[in-house]
Amino acid sequence: MKRIGILGGTFDPIHVGHIAIATLAMATLSLDQLRIIPNRTPPHKPAPLASDAQRMQMVQLACASYPQWAVSDSELRRDGPSYTIDTLREFATPDCQLVLILGADAAALLPVWYHAKHLGDYCMVAVMQRIGSPFDDQQIRQQLPNLGITQIPWAGMDVSSSAIRQRCADGASITDLVPASVADYIHQHHLYGAPRD
Known part of the structure; x- marks a missing residue:
């Protein structure tokens, strides 16, 4: 059975922290593939500053050197908010196990997510737990x-x-904060108030 990681985010812009999480998750979870999914309109955040197309392009640039990573526009193609349960339903197949990769802050809110009680029907969750900041998942396990x-x-x-x-x-x-290709894209397209050359 194939193990496929799901890493979603606004990626406004994608940065070296996202790349580090993806790399660590691939190795630690023995994933066969990682799908990186820019959100359209996260229900819990303000709208992104970069357009959907710009964020998608930056994610594609950042992931270009990682053959086991696939960038998906599945949430960008949907109207309305990006609900994880819809994405999981789209990617679920009998021959794969989906692993949803989350930071501890997002994981703590799992019980209040849209259709949270059905998440376990489609995936398991891997929580990125910062060393020195224990994450207590007992309440989540009780509720879900x-x-x-x-x-x-x-x-x-x-x-x-x-x-x-x-x-x-x-x-x-921003040279040390984003992949070089993403920094170039940000400057070429004057995103986020980047100065014109």
């Missing part, structure tokens, strides 16, 4: 008893998409 949960310890990275957008607006370098 059919959902398999595993934790992946990781050191974390001090990088966020919002900080990158602010650095762009300030005209500061």
